[in-house]
Amino acid sequence: MKDQLRPALTMVLLLTVLTGLIYPLTVTGLAQLFFPDQANGSLIVQDGKVLGSKLIGQHFDKPEYFWSRPSATAPFPYNAAASGGSNLGPTNQVLIDAVKARVATLRAVDPGNDLPIPVDLVTSSGSGLDPHISPAAALYQAKRVARARGLDENSVLTLVNKHTEGRQFGVLGEPRVNVLELNLALDALKDAVTSPERSRS
Amino acid sequence: MTMNAILQVLVFFVVLLALAKPLGWYMARVYEGKPCGLDRFLGLVERALYRLCGVRPTDEMDWKRYGMAMLLFNAVGFLFLYGLQRLQDLLPLNPANFGAIPPDLAFNTAASFVTNTNWQAYGGESTLSYLTQMLGLTVQNFVSAATGMAVLVALIRGLSRSTSTTLGNFWSDLVRSTLYILLPLALLWSVLLVSQGVVQTFDSYQTATLLQPVPNEQGNSKIEPTEQVLAVGPAASQIAIKQLGTNGGGFFNVNSSHPFENATPLSNFLECLALLLIPASFCYTFGMMVGDTRQGWALLAAMTILLLPFVTIGVSAEQSGNPLLAHAGANQQAQADQPGGNMEGKETRFGITGSALWSAATTAASNGSVNSMHDSYTPLGGLVPLFLMQFGEVVFGGVGSGLYGMIVFAIIAVFIAGLMVGRTPEYLGKKIEPYEMKMASLLILIMPIVVLGLTAIASVTTAGTASILNPGPHGLSEILYAYTSQGNNNGSAFAGLNVNTPFYNLTGGIAMLISRFWPAIPLLALAGSLARKKLVPIGSGTLPTHTPLFVVLLIGVVVMVGALTFLPALALGPIVEELIMRRQ
Numbered sequence: 001m002k003d004q005l006r007p008a009l010t011m012v013l014l015l016t017v018l019t020g021l022i023y024p025l026t027v028t029g030l031a032q033l034f035f036p037d038q039a040n041g042s043l044i045v046q047d048g049k050v051l052g053s054k055l056i057g058q059h060f061d062k063p064e065y066f067w068s069r070p071s072a073t074a075p076f077p078y079n080a081a082a083s084g085g086s087n088l089g090p091t092n093q094v095l096i097d098a099v100k101a102r103v104a105t106l107r108a109v110d111p112g113n114d115l116p117i118p119v120d121l122v123t124s125s126g127s128g129l130d131p132h133i134s135p136a137a138a139l140y141q142a143k144r145v146a147r148a149r150g151l152d153e154n155s156v157l158t159l160v161n162k163h164t165e166g167r168q169f170g171v172l173g174e175p176r177v178n179v180l181e182l183n184l185a186l187d188a189l190k191d192a193v194t195s196p197e198r199s200r201s
Numbered sequence: 202m203t204m205n206a207i208l209q210v211l212v213f214f215v216v217l218l219a220l221a222k223p224l225g226w227y228m229a230r231v232y233e234g235k236p237c238g239l240d241r242f243l244g245l246v247e248r249a250l251y252r253l254c255g256v257r258p259t260d261e262m263d264w265k266r267y268g269m270a271m272l273l274f275n276a277v278g279f280l281f282l283y284g285l286q287r288l289q290d291l292l293p294l295n296p297a298n299f300g301a302i303p304p305d306l307a308f309n310t311a312a313s314f315v316t317n318t319n320w321q322a323y324g325g326e327s328t329l330s331y332l333t334q335m336l337g338l339t340v341q342n343f344v345s346a347a348t349g350m351a352v353l354v355a356l357i358r359g360l361s362r363s364t365s366t367t368l369g370n371f372w373s374d375l376v377r378s379t380l381y382i383l384l385p386l387a388l389l390w391s392v393l394l395v396s397q398g399v400v401q402t403f404d405s406y407q408t409a410t411l412l413q414p415v416p417n418e419q420g421n422s423k424i425e426p427t428e429q430v431l432a433v434g435p436a437a438s439q440i441a442i443k444q445l446g447t448n449g450g451g452f453f454n455v456n457s458s459h460p461f462e463n464a465t466p467l468s469n470f471l472e473c474l475a476l477l478l479i480p481a482s483f484c485y486t487f488g489m490m491v492g493d494t495r496q497g498w499a500l501l502a503a504m505t506i507l508l509l510p511f512v513t514i515g516v517s518a519e520q521s522g523n524p525l526l527a528h529a530g531a532n533q534q535a536q537a538d539q540p541g542g543n544m545e546g547k548e549t550r551f552g553i554t555g556s557a558l559w560s561a562a563t564t565a566a567s568n569g570s571v572n573s574m575h576d577s578y579t580p581l582g583g584l585v586p587l588f589l590m591q592f593g594e595v596v597f598g599g600v601g602s603g604l605y606g607m608i609v610f611a612i613i614a615v616f617i618a619g620l621m622v623g624r625t626p627e628y629l630g631k632k633i634e635p636y637e638m639k640m641a642s643l644l645i646l647i648m649p650i651v652v653l654g655l656t657a658i659a660s661v662t663t664a665g666t667a668s669i670l671n672p673g674p675h676g677l678s679e680i681l682y683a684y685t686s687q688g689n690n691n692g693s694a695f696a697g698l699n700v701n702t703p704f705y706n707l708t709g710g711i712a713m714l715i716s717r718f719w720p721a722i723p724l725l726a727l728a729g730s731l732a733r734k735k736l737v738p739i740g741s742g743t744l745p746t747h748t749p750l751f752v753v754l755l756i757g758v759v760v761m762v763g764a765l766t767f768l769p770a771l772a773l774g775p776i777v778e779e780l781i782m783r784r785q
Contacts, residue, residue, distance in 0.1 A: 004266070007254040007372055008273035012281055012344075014250055015379060019442075020340040023384060027391040027438035031401035034392070039401045041433050041461065043409070052409040053431055055398050055460035059415045069549070076415045081406060081430040082327050083455040085546045085574035087697035089671035089678075090523045091782050095545065095577075103530035116532035119522070123531070123545040126458030126556075126573045132549035136532075136539035171208055173466025174540045174552030183412060 044184070052180050056080050057131040060183065063109055064148035066133070066141050068179045069120055070102060073128035085126045099123065110144040132176035135164050149186070159185055203535050206516050206554040213470070213558060214505070217477055221501060224478065225485025231381045232354050232374065232490065239381050250376050258376075261367035264729025267355055268722055270371040271348060275315050275718070278344060283311040285337045286329075295330035296405035302328065309706035314341035316717035317349055317599055319443065319450030319569055319692040320709060322701045326432035326453050331403065338450055339439045343387075346446030346479075347378035349601030352721055353483065354378075354490075356605050359728030360629050361491045363736040368728055382479070383446060390441035390475055397471075398464030401437040406430050436462055444475035447599040449569030449692040457559075457572040458548050469551050469572060473559050476568040480504075480597040483604045491629050495747035500607050503755045507596045508565045511585050515557040518582035519543050525782060543582065546574030557582060560693075564589040567599035569692025576671070576679065576695040580779035584771060586693060587682050591767040592759060593648050594689045602690070602717075605724055607759075609641050611746065614758040616641075618744050627743055630736040637730060640723040647719050649766045651712050652688035656681050656770065664704035670697030674781070678774035685767075687712045 031039035042054040052058055057068045059077040071077035072086035088095035102122040107113075121137040138160045146153040163182040166175050202210075230237045240247070251258055262270065286302035289295060302310070306322055313320040314337070323329060329338070351374035358368050395401050407430070414425040436452035440462055443450055453459040463469050481501060488497025520542040522533035535541035540552035547556045556573035563570055564586035575586055589596060595606035612628050616638055619626030626633040659665030659680045669676035679698040686693055687709045694700070700709065745751065 004270045004273050007256050008270070008277045010254040011250070011256075011274060011372065011375070012277045014253060015344055015376075016281070016336055016340045018246075019343040019379065019384070020336040023343075023387065024335050024339060024435050024438040027388065027395075027441075028401050028403060028435055030392050031395040031437060035395045038398045038464075039395050039437075040404065041400050041402070041407055041431055042398050042464075043407065043431075050407060050409045051412065052429060053407075053460075055464050056429070056431060058411055058413070058429060060413050061416065062413055065413060076426055078415065078429065079426075081432045082324065083432075083453050083459050084324075085455060085458070085577065085696070087574055087576040087670055087695070088545065089576060089675035089697065089778075090543065090545070090579050091525065091673065091675060091778055092671045096525050096529055099526055099529040099531055116534075117530060118539045119526060119531040119533045119541060120539065120544045120549055122529075123526070123543075123547075125544075125548050126546045126571075127453075127455045127460060127548060129460055130548050130550075131460060134539035134549055136536060139538065167205070168466040171205070171212060172470050173550050173555055175538060176549045180412065187412070 044180070051184065054178065054181065055131055056129050058180050060179065063144055065183045065186070066138060066145060066179050067121070069130050069133055070122065070124040071128040072124040078129060080129055083127045083129055085128060086124045113140070113143055115140050131178055131180060133179055135160070135175050135177055138164070138177040138182070145186070151189075155189070156186070159189065202513065202516050202520065206520065209554045210512055210516070210558055213473065217474060217481055218505070220478060221481040222485050224482035225497070226489065228382055228482060228486040229489035231377050232486070237381055239385060243380050247376055247380055251372070254372065256370075256372040258370050258373035260370055262370055263366050264355070264368055264725040267368050267371045268725045271352065271721065272718065274375070275348060278341060279311050279315045282314060282337045282341060283307050285333055286310060289330045289333045292330070292332050294332035294335070294403070297330070299328055299330050305703045305706040306701060309710040312710035312713045313692065314338055314448070314450060315345055316690050316713045317345035317446070317448060317567070317602070318687060318690040318713045318717070319448040320687050320694070320713065321450055321456070321692070322706055322709070324454035326434070331434055334439060334452060335435060339442060342439065342442040342446050342448040342450070343379050343383050344375070346383060346448065346600045347375050349599050350378040350382070351375050351601070352724065353601035353605045355725060356608060356728040357487055357490045359731040360631060362732045364734070365732045368725070368732060383442065386445050387438070387442040390445060390471065391437045393471055394437045394441060394468050397468035398460070399437040399440060399468060400433045400461045401435055402433050403435060404433060406432050433461065440472065441475070443570060444472045444568065445479060447476060447480065447566045447568040449563065451570060457570050458574070463572055466550055466555060469555050469559070472570070473562055476566050476570065477562055477597050479600045480566055480603045483601070487604060493747065496629065499747045499752050500604070500611065503752045503759070504596050504607065506752070507592070507756055507759065508561065511565070511589055512558055512561045515561045515582050515585035516554055518579050518585070519557045520553045523579055523782065543577070543579050546577030548573065560586045561589060563693055564691055565596040567594040567603060567689060567691045569686060571693050574696060575682070575693060576697040580775040580782060583678065583695070584775040587678070587685060587775065588764060588767070588771065590685045590689045590691045591764050593645065593763045594691060595759060595763070599690060606644075609644050609724070609727075610759050610763070611755055612637060612641050613645070613762060614751070614755045615744055615746065617758060618754060624742050627737060628746060630739065631731050631734050632737060637727055640727040640730070643723040644720045645762065648688055648716055651716055652684045653766075653770065655684045655688070655708050655712055659684070659708070664702070668699040668702055668705060670699070674774050674777040678778065681770055681774055683709065684712060688716045690717050
């Protein structure tokens with residue numbers, strides 16, 4: 001047993017250097033060389049200001065913005081420093097009440113809209129940081145956003161379509177709309193309409 | 202299931218099974234010490250490792266020596282990881298200035314990663330420094346996987362050698378698994394994942410200015426956050442190996458549902474593929490090493506046939522949704538422009554199929570990473586991952602450990618068949634005698650005792666029940682899931698249960714250590730005993746173990762001997778809850 005102690009100790013140390021230092025450093029080097037944008041968080045930068053990440057959702061509850069999915073992160077929604085899901089079980093009354101309340105809020109802010117409410121818009125995501133909603137969830141909100149912004153519904157729908165991604169390779173995943181990018185595009189549209197002389201970089 | 206769901210599942214299995222042969226062939230060459238291509242570049246590193254450690258790779262070990270080397274290596278790794286967490290506040294690469302990890306949590310996490318379980322009682326981005334993640338967790342992701350692979354290879358040698366007292370050299374098997382199999386695959390997977398948006402950086406957390414301030418309803422403070430702190434880090438390198446090595450411990454708290462850990466449907470496909478890749482390929486390696494690839498295909502067939510119905514049940518249950526949410530006013534119909542179904546705890550980009558397929562694959566393999574919150578699944582959808590773990594992690598299972606568990610079930614299957622016709626059972630030309638059966642029984646009994654025993658204790662003590670988030674039968678499911686996961690070295694969770702308490706950290710840590718290392722001893726003893734036996738020629742009374750008949754027999758034994766033990770407990774948890782949910 002004693003003669004195995006030396007290899008046990010040295011092997012832990014050497015494999016630590018190999019898989020704990022050399023390996024992640026090599027990956028970091030390759031990642032920063034070939035995919036620097038993705039490796040650093042796919043950031044959206046405008047005028048030198050970081051506005052967010054393409055991959056991380058943000059919270060919206062003003063009527064003129066498309067709303068993201070509910071988020072269960074603490075202490076406030078879409079806290080990207082502490083991801084988390086609700087972990088509420090399917091028969092838990094807390095979950096049922098939360099969904100009812102979200103349905104009521106959506107209906108209250110948008111009277112007269114009797115489209116069915118897509119389930120993803122009233123359930124919280126696994127990470128609490130889901131950047132996407134389903135195209136149906138965007139469609140449901142289009143009329144409200146158009147009205148709040150004084151825009152033609154069709155121009156809003158055109159934007160939604162432009163920001164709708166299909167399944168990857170036509171097979172994998174689900175069709176989806178990136179909420180932050182869509183809202184940024186809406187703001188850009190407004191700026192272009194109200195102040196055509198001001199160009200936005 | 203929708204047409205697209207069937208297509209996604211089909212593509213997944215076709216790619217998986219197509220890769221099993223080439224990778225399995227390559228791994229067999231690695232373990233037989235034949236040139237494999239990479240040894241031309243890495244042979245230098247391999248030889249340097251042996252020299253520095255004072256190891257001669259040609260030194261053959263008997264089962265006791267092999268087991269001792271394995272246990273010592275893991276004991277040192279355990280102490281190293283424990284120390285690293287306790288001292289992380291004093292060590293470099295800690296940009297977020299996290300404090301030292303408390304003793305009970307550090308014990309649980311060390312046990313978790315050394316045993317290839319990767320149960321997470323901690324939240325990655327809010328507790329662990331980059332250094333702990335790299336030097337501690339990433340390293341154990343490699344070597345705990347390599348340990349499982351080494352033990353499997355020792356068992357295979359026991360089956361293929363005749364009248365031999367030795368099983369190979371543990372150090373050589375460990376180094377070759379790491380250097381020639383895990384590292385190259387992990388490197389390839391990391392780069393592919395980064396290309397999809399998985400982060401890999403040593404920069405500190407980024408801060409973004411929000412488009413709209415967040416109303417802060419929780420807590421007493423009236424502060425409305427106007428900024429978003431984006432937790433990043435060297436994630437891709439760890440995620441690649443946590444999937445490939447069936448580890449499962451994520452970089453972030455919510456594991457692979459975090460967009461920085463699993464950015465697109467393609468990254469989801471790659472990660473899901475990675476978690477079954479090596480266990481599936483090992484079946485072919487096994488066939489090659491025992492000189493009859495049909496033996497490997499038979500085991501792979503049994504695994505696949507066991508898994509497929511569960512994938513179907515899981516996807517269908519989640520797609521049909523939660524009737525209580527329908528009453529609340531949510532539209533759960535699957536349409537061209539929405540996934541529908543039970544979307545609580547799931548990500549839009551993966552939808553129902555990508556989530557439910559993963560939940561079955563991650564628990565069939567003893568991976569335990571998640572891309573959706575299993576606690577929020579419908580009762581039937583949540584039963585799938587729970588039940589798959591209770592098979593004892595032999596349906597694909599952990600790298601190495603899954604197949605050695607399945608081989609033990611194959612030995613039990615030939616024994617039962619032998620009893621029926623009254624002949625001495627044989628497996629691959631080795632007579633199965635009382636000693637082998639004792640070791641096999643030990644192996645199979647340990648897990649249910651640990652899981653059900655601890656679940657019982659936790660269900661009747663306040664220390665256990667105080668952690669429950671969801672009341673009623675779901676609470677029992679949470680506890681049962683926690684010990685099933687740890688007692689099978691899986692690591693996934695019904696995460697509503699607050700497991701970061703001294704009670705759960707200690708009992709869970711002990712469960713993980715027992716169920717990883719206790720079975721390894723009788724297993725190596727079994728391998729040693731098999732190696733000493735002569736290979737008997739195949740006679741007319743030998744039960745062939747590569748036929749469809751044997752595959753059916755094996756599946757029957759796995760289901761009846763393994764999983765049925767848990768049926769009473771399942772009836773009180775998810776099954777009752779499903780009935781309650783449907784009643785309304």
